[in-house]
Amino acid sequence: MSLAVTAVDLTKRFGAFTAVDRVSFEVEQGEIFGYLGANGAGKSTTIRMLIGLLAPTSGTGTVAGHDIATRPDAVKASIGYMSQKFSLYLDLPVMENLLFFGAAYGLTGKALRARADELLERVDLRGQGDVTTGDLPGGLRQRLALACALVHRPGVVFLDEPTAGVDPVARRAFWKLIRELAAGGTTVFVTTHYLDEAEHCRRIGLMVDGKLVALDTPAGLKKTWVPDRVLVARGRGLGPAGARLRAAPGVRAVAPFGAALHLRVDPAALDAGAVAAALTAAGGEAVEVEETAASLEDVFLAAVARGGSGSGEGPPRATPGEGPPKVPAGAEPGKAAAP
Amino acid sequence: MTHTRLTRSLVRIGAMASKETIHILRDPRTLALALAMPVLMLFLFGYGVSVDLDRLPIAFADQDQSEASRALARAFEGSHEFHVVSHRAPAEAEALFRDGSAVAALVVPRGYQEDLLKGRRTPVQLLVDGADPVVANQVLTKADGVVRAESQRLAGAAFARLEPPLQARVWTRYNPAARSALFMVPGLSAFLLAITAVMLTALAIAGEWERGSMEQLFASPVGRLEIVLGKLLPYLVLGLVELQLVLAFGAVAFDLPVRGPGWLILALGLVFLIGMLGQGLFISVVAKNQLVATQAGALSAMLPSIILSGMLFPIENMPLPLQLLSRLIPARYLVHGLRGVLLKGNGIDVLWPDLLAMTLFAVAIVTLATRRFERKLA
């Protein structure tokens, strides 16, 4: 199994600020690799280094076999990139955008036309060729952007928050496309803030403050970072009741999840029944608590809370009676929150 | 209650104006455009593109070959306006015009010295290459000057009584050396102010549209007129600074005089600027797009102020329809007004029509722009 992307101690500094700090990982061909992190954690900077848009301060990397520092042009020719900001031409019809990008990658004549038609089919935009791109709803625009990134059949595609702002129906359709791509052998390197989507990835890298603090399969991440028991509580008045429970022994984290509350507790100390009783005592009404599997969002919150101190502390060790993770003082917004 | 409303309005206008000022200060390109460009252009126009011609090549055909005629030749050669390139016969002068070696030929007839000694007035013939009227004009004026000076030198008191040939051009009286820089600085001021005022304002508002911040503004308590006034105010100040710069540079580099009241210059400039800013505003309200706004702004500012303002081409020489059209162009009034104040020393008593015309334009265009400026996104 060949390696589509490698990074070894990749670092980028802007003056005194270290945006990316000795990041290392490997992505296999045909893998869907997820890259997560808070805004400003260094995800986009890492991607830009990998695709040859930014020179690393130190460290090395390869994409599709080409060295990113010495052969960035070869890298660019072998990858597809869908940027976070929509960068196609809004005033051109859909087909024109496709033809433009195809031509930019060297396709001409009948081959260009055929490829454009093929892509339109592929991303399920059949019949929309004459629609002005600006008139397309967000989800369809993203599909077009994906098509343009695939026009030259790259072996590796980088998708930077491809479904930002897109509704659940369209997102589901988009990820179907991504899975089909990967099944066909294309490596997909994707960043997202929708953590339910990240479950589709084979492995996930998690960045906090420029460091890669976690790299594993979703299941592995949950096991390592959320060794606690995860409970979901529903009822009324849970906001204040949950807040009161944060300091309670055995309670490691309390966070709202939709209308419900997720609590991470020490499995040896508390169970669903105990928590339900505690919540009711703290003012909750009609409280229902049950155990649930940890989600990637739980992982994210745990990792950010931990890593926000900048010390690169690893995941919590599952020792009983540990108490809640420390919230670092003076942390930058977005990097740490009382979970 | 009204007082409070006015105060609130002023606070909001002040907020918009200070924000705009910050934008300007943080965008070095805008500042460079507004301040450096006018000085640069004045420099170029004043020195480089001067229509003053030195050392005009003139052919001297001396049929008299006398002491007096040679003295006349020396007078021409001695003035740095002319450069005598040949002393051949008049018939050959035309050949010289054709190949461009000379732009004029002075023919001194046989008997020149004799006539002079006898006290008779002596004509000398000046042939001028009329192909380029600008040059031809210069030749006429300058040759006339040299000849007159020579006449006076020769005759001393005796000839002082004689009338020199009449020069009907009024401007020469106020611009004896006919230096084109003086003629052009007022026109150039109008041109530069027009460009920067129109373009910068057009960019400022179209920029808000493009950036998307217009939506937020519309949802806030600020009114249309407040947005308009607040945005225009910093550019007004910038324009006035520009005007001062141009005039200062003109004074230093070209000895531009200021013979009339200084406040009138400021008043003329102010009213002109408001009109130009209004024009820029109108364009950007209609264009909503920076690219279109810039192009429309540049065109609508440049063409009228160069062609129809009297800056380069005298309005009196234009066909009637264009003359009438130029009455609608504020630049015309500024050029006329500035020339009046700077070179002729005119006051408000003479120039009030110019001031009034520009005021009317300013009020009309700002009203129009504000009306068109709808508080709606779609």
Add this chain to the structure above:
Amino acid sequence: MTVASPSTGAPARPAILARGLRRRFGAVVALDGLGFEVAAGELYGLVGPDGAGKTTAIRALAGLITLDGGEARILGLDPATDPRVRDRLGLMPQQYSLYRDLTVGENLRFFGRLSVLPRAVFKERSERLLGITRLAPFVDRRADQLSGGMYKKLALACALLHQPEVLLLDEPTNGVDPVSRRELWELLHEFVSGGMAVVISTPYMDEAERCSRVGLMHHGRLLLEGAPEKLLAAFERQGHPRPTFEELFIHEIEQADGVAA
């Protein structure tokens, strides 16, 4: 759901009212008879596929677009024509609408002056907002150097300076990481429990669940509306065990489009 007036028991006027909103852009029908009400202290979530008309609806409520039909009322006033609305309404548009070359502090100061806030009031409110958004250490940082989450928090702070009674938010958490999203929501909940009426459009289903009521928009009109737990309960009774809001959403949209589930 309207708040009953304590004295008469009759429903008080809703803080936000949309009735029969219609608007088309060329051939595209953006709003097709949209109607809903939001009372003070309610958080109303507007969800729907792209192109459903959520942004148009919010702009119509803010009086920023002309309507082909129907009426929008904020606190009983017409937002398109009555300038009094603007002192009591806060808007956070979807586009990045703050001034990039101004700092955090300068942006706040600008919006404060637009509302003509007395200096002492502005100082107190801006300090409080900077504190709860945790933007205080960045008050001198230019807006274009803020990360997505921080930017959105600043936009929210600017919209809240004049303590509006009504707040309209168009996808305020787009592109914001999960931690910052939570912080924004905590802020919102605080203000809502203080009596503010809020309409928020969002692509996140978990956020929809945190609203008092949710309206699902499609093709310019509401497909369904109600409190999230009631909607989920009803959906479950139709034979979908332990449904998530996302499943509900997808089911409704696909049904409306005539696609087999």
